[in-house]
Amino acid sequence: MLRRRRFAAAVVLAPWALHEPALAAPSALPPGRADFPNVLLLNQDGRAIHFYDDLIRGDHTVAINFIYAQCGDICPMTMANLAKVQELLGDRLGREVRLASISIDPVRDSPAVLKGYAERFDVRAGWQFLTGRPNDIDLIRRTLGVYDRDPAKDRDKSQHTGMLVYGNQARGRWSRVSALADPRRIVASITRWT
Amino acid sequence: MLNRRNLFNLGLWGSASALLSWPVLRAATRSASALRPVLTPFLDRLPLPPEPHAIDWSPNQLPFSDLDPEAAKHVDPTQVKGKVTFYRIVAEVRSVKFHAQLPATEIWGYRDGNLPAGQSWTYALGPTFRRPLSNHNAFAGTIVRHENNLPSVQEHRGFGEPRSSVHLHGGHQEARFDGFPTDITLPDGTAFKVTFERGEHFDYAYPLVEPGFFTDGNHGKHTERASTLWYHDHIIDFTAPNVYRGLAGFFLVHDTPIPDPADPNAAALVVHMRDTGDETNAAGAPFALQLPSGDFDIPLVLQEKTFGLNGELIYDVFNTDGFLGEQSLVNGMVQPYLPVKRRKYRLRFLNGSNARIYQLFLADKNGRTYPMKQIATEGGLLSRPVVRPSFLLGMAERIEVVIDFSQFPFPAFSELYIENRLLQNEGRGPEGKFERPELAARGRQLLKFQLEEAVPDPSRVPDVLRPFDAVSALELSTAPVRSLVFERTNGQWAINGKFAGDLDRAMVTPQLGVGEIWRLVNKSGGWWHPIHIHHEFARVLKRNGKLPFDGTGPDFGQSLERDGLAKKDTIVLGPNSEVEVFVKFENYRGPFVFHCHNLEHEDHAMMARFDVV
Numbered sequence: 001m002l003r004r005r006r007f008a009a010a011v012v013l014a015p016w017a018l019h020e021p022a023l024a025a026p027s028a029l030p031p032g033r034a035d036f037p038n039v040l041l042l043n044q045d046g047r048a049i050h051f052y053d054d055l056i057r058g059d060h061t062v063a064i065n066f067i068y069a070q071c072g073d074i075c076p077m078t079m080a081n082l083a084k085v086q087e088l089l090g091d092r093l094g095r096e097v098r099l100a101s102i103s104i105d106p107v108r109d110s111p112a113v114l115k116g117y118a119e120r121f122d123v124r125a126g127w128q129f130l131t132g133r134p135n136d137i138d139l140i141r142r143t144l145g146v147y148d149r150d151p152a153k154d155r156d157k158s159q160h161t162g163m164l165v166y167g168n169q170a171r172g173r174w175s176r177v178s179a180l181a182d183p184r185r186i187v188a189s190i191t192r193w194t
Numbered sequence: 195m196l197n198r199r200n201l202f203n204l205g206l207w208g209s210a211s212a213l214l215s216w217p218v219l220r221a222a223t224r225s226a227s228a229l230r231p232v233l234t235p236f237l238d239r240l241p242l243p244p245e246p247h248a249i250d251w252s253p254n255q256l257p258f259s260d261l262d263p264e265a266a267k268h269v270d271p272t273q274v275k276g277k278v279t280f281y282r283i284v285a286e287v288r289s290v291k292f293h294a295q296l297p298a299t300e301i302w303g304y305r306d307g308n309l310p311a312g313q314s315w316t317y318a319l320g321p322t323f324r325r326p327l328s329n330h331n332a333f334a335g336t337i338v339r340h341e342n343n344l345p346s347v348q349e350h351r352g353f354g355e356p357r358s359s360v361h362l363h364g365g366h367q368e369a370r371f372d373g374f375p376t377d378i379t380l381p382d383g384t385a386f387k388v389t390f391e392r393g394e395h396f397d398y399a400y401p402l403v404e405p406g407f408f409t410d411g412n413h414g415k416h417t418e419r420a421s422t423l424w425y426h427d428h429i430i431d432f433t434a435p436n437v438y439r440g441l442a443g444f445f446l447v448h449d450t451p452i453p454d455p456a457d458p459n460a461a462a463l464v465v466h467m468r469d470t471g472d473e474t475n476a477a478g479a480p481f482a483l484q485l486p487s488g489d490f491d492i493p494l495v496l497q498e499k500t501f502g503l504n505g506e507l508i509y510d511v512f513n514t515d516g517f518l519g520e521q522s523l524v525n526g527m528v529q530p531y532l533p534v535k536r537r538k539y540r541l542r543f544l545n546g547s548n549a550r551i552y553q554l555f556l557a558d559k560n561g562r563t564y565p566m567k568q569i570a571t572e573g574g575l576l577s578r579p580v581v582r583p584s585f586l587l588g589m590a591e592r593i594e595v596v597i598d599f600s601q602f603p604f605p606a607f608s609e610l611y612i613e614n615r616l617l618q619n620e621g622r623g624p625e626g627k628f629e630r631p632e633l634a635a636r637g638r639q640l641l642k643f644q645l646e647e648a649v650p651d652p653s654r655v656p657d658v659l660r661p662f663d664a665v666s667a668l669e670l671s672t673a674p675v676r677s678l679v680f681e682r683t684n685g686q687w688a689i690n691g692k693f694a695g696d697l698d699r700a701m702v703t704p705q706l707g708v709g710e711i712w713r714l715v716n717k718s719g720g721w722w723h724p725i726h727i728h729h730e731f732a733r734v735l736k737r738n739g740k741l742p743f744d745g746t747g748p749d750f751g752q753s754l755e756r757d758g759l760a761k762k763d764t765i766v767l768g769p770n771s772e773v774e775v776f777v778k779f780e781n782y783r784g785p786f787v788f789h790c791h792n793l794e795h796e797d798h799a800m801m802a803r804f805d806v807v
Contacts, residue, residue: 027301027353027439027506028508028509029351143512144512145513145514149622159685161685161686162686163684163686171351171352172351172511174353174512176514177431178799180693181693184698192355193348
């Protein structure tokens with residue numbers, strides 16, 4: 001309403017003021033609650049985590065990759081690499097940056113399985129391993145744009161994304177970096193707003 | 195927020211929705227409202243951003259007291275050896291009209307930082323530079339101070355990253371002035387700081403000399419003369435949203451008509467002073483081509499945007515296949531019109547879109563098409579003009595054509611259109627193959643020409659433009675060959691099996707002045723990648739094992755690129771394509787990049803560094 005009143009005033013007082021920059025709508029708002037599924041996930045300790053409310057929302061960077069415990073392809077390398085990222089992050093992990101590894105094999109990957117898996121990489125607080133209903137996890141992958149358009153390829157778990165999707169919800173910035181990139185490159189990317 | 199003004203423009207896509215592509219629908223569900231404005235085409239005149247105002251300066255009184263020492267190496271403060279031209283460009287938040295029926299839109303844009311008092315900059319694009327080539331005088335170039343007046347990185351909310359690095363695309367300049375995407379440490383341990391934030395600036399020196407000038411002693415390769423360059427943001431990981439927000443402008447280069455009397459090789463240069471930017475040839479340059487110039491030389495950048503009902507820009511940050519917009523813009527206006535006289539025009543097309551590839555036709559209102567005469571690519575003038583029924587235009591490619599509107603007499607013709615008929619529904623690329631793209635019977639009309647009266651036309655398009663020799667067999671036979679294989683594995687871009695995007699170290703290290711053959715291989719199925727190599731123009735030797743298109747034989751619109759005819763800085767790789775190019779980096783050592791110019795691919799690491807050593 002404020003905007004409309006200002007607009008009307010501008011017309012009355014000075015028609016040339018129509019070019020006043022204040023009238024332009026800001027470019028699209030940062031993706032928020034309506035744009036992310038707020039599905040219920042479980043972390044490796046069995047704690048309930050709402051995807052949007054508990055992981056995404058706020059002025060911190062969240063970095064998400066997709067894994068499964070039985071993955072013998074890229075996951076072991078990816079996880080070892082992210083363990084180095086965890087080390088480089090130091091005490092920023094959990095405060096400025098949250099890491100999340102979401103299972104794409106949620107039927108087999110129970111919280112207990114994920115807990116065992118996480119222990120192999122000396123995972124600290126601030127890096128969560130999440131499982132949930134398969135459809136919900138599909139929804140998350142689709143929302144973040146990390147899936148293959150070819151349904152056969154998309155079902156093939158060995159071809160699942162190796163990208164780390166990262167962003168800051170409050171600031172509306174989202175991007176991706178390969179989870180296999182140089183750990184320093186990953187850290188530079190995911191700490192650029194802290 | 196809806197207001198009364200917008201209600202007039204409100205409408206649903208109706209029958210058009212059947213044509214809406216899947217990514218568009220997906221993008222639509224992401225914004226607060228899926229409603230989009232419906233815009234009537236051809237209400238707005240084509241904007242033509244003017245040149246920036248040069249900052250005048252007297253000997254020993256530089257306009258910038260804090261001029262960057264590296265840029266200052268290209269300046270003779272006494273002006274005895276030459277007078278550099280200074281400009282100031284400001285990157286800022288501003289409000290512009292993209293269409294008569296849209297409310298104003300907040301963008302990020304470049305403006306002339308030296309506007310006379312009382313003038314404002316209302317364009318969606320930055321100023322259009324028109325600069326002469328400096329021939330052999332490294333002190334008669336151009337220095338542009340770019341200032342960042344965008345929001346701070348901390349304050350900004352929304353897509354894009356308000357940190358700057360500016361690339362002069364197609365330019366031949368030092369690594370430091372090339373718009374490297376990020377700050378790095380060079381192999382010798384020195385800091386290479388080239389990005390800047392709000393309140394900071396960076397001085398770019400563009401000597402605009404001919405490649406080879408510094409390395410082979412005053413005998414440049416006189417044919418290496420670009421014509422249509424452009425400048426745009428090039429910051430790491432966020433070029434796509436930043437350019438989408440508006441950070442782009444034209445930089446046109448033409449030959450000087452008068453040789454520098456102090457140049458010992460002036461006599462040898464005269465034959466190369468062809469594209470002088472003056473159709474009347476007032477200077478009497480003996481080899482001037484007299485191509486259409488001035489008001490009849492029109493740069494046209496094609497871009498796409500999606501608008502919300504309040505005119506706000508909408509961008510899908512999670513679409514990394516490539517962003518396709520709902521509206522088509524030319525020079526920052528949705529489907530504009532241009533009144534034209536019935537005479538020849540030089541039209542410089544640049545594809546400044548994030549991920550849309552075009553195939554452009556000159557068509558009348560009934561869809562009947564007419565040929566156009568292509569005279570240039572991004573590497574400047576062709577050796578000869580080629581008459582074409584249509585042409586493909588990948589991201590960052592430039593194609594110049596001459597259209598003679600006197601061939602369309604009154605009253606049979608009152609309007610003509612530039613129409614894009616290429617079928618493309620997703621960011622990864624259009625339908626069909628590079629050699630045979632799939633077309634619709636009718637496409638979207640991007641630009642309307644309103645034909646006016648006939649006028650005298652002193653311009654010409656000679657049968658020979660800028661002839662040059664193809665790279666010799668001898669040089670090719672000794673050139674080292676490198677393969678650069680672009681792949682997609684696990685949803686990530688890889689080059690030669692290495693995950694791309696590591697700019698801390700060079701992937702390849704070509705030697706200064708030593709030509710190399712680069713085999714650019716795209717192994718991915720449906721993906722298209724226009725590969726842009728910085729620093730020098732490439733000579734295209736082979737495409738899928740065959741000689742590249744030179745305008746003879748069937749013309750399906752594919753890029754005109756064969757060495758000896760054209761030079762390229764952006765090479766379109768269609769699905770499963772292999773292209774061999776010859777590159778020779780001269781004058782400047784240091785870190786540069788090559789990358790895919792699908793901006794979303796570029797931002798997601800489809801980029802590698804090469805160091806000229």
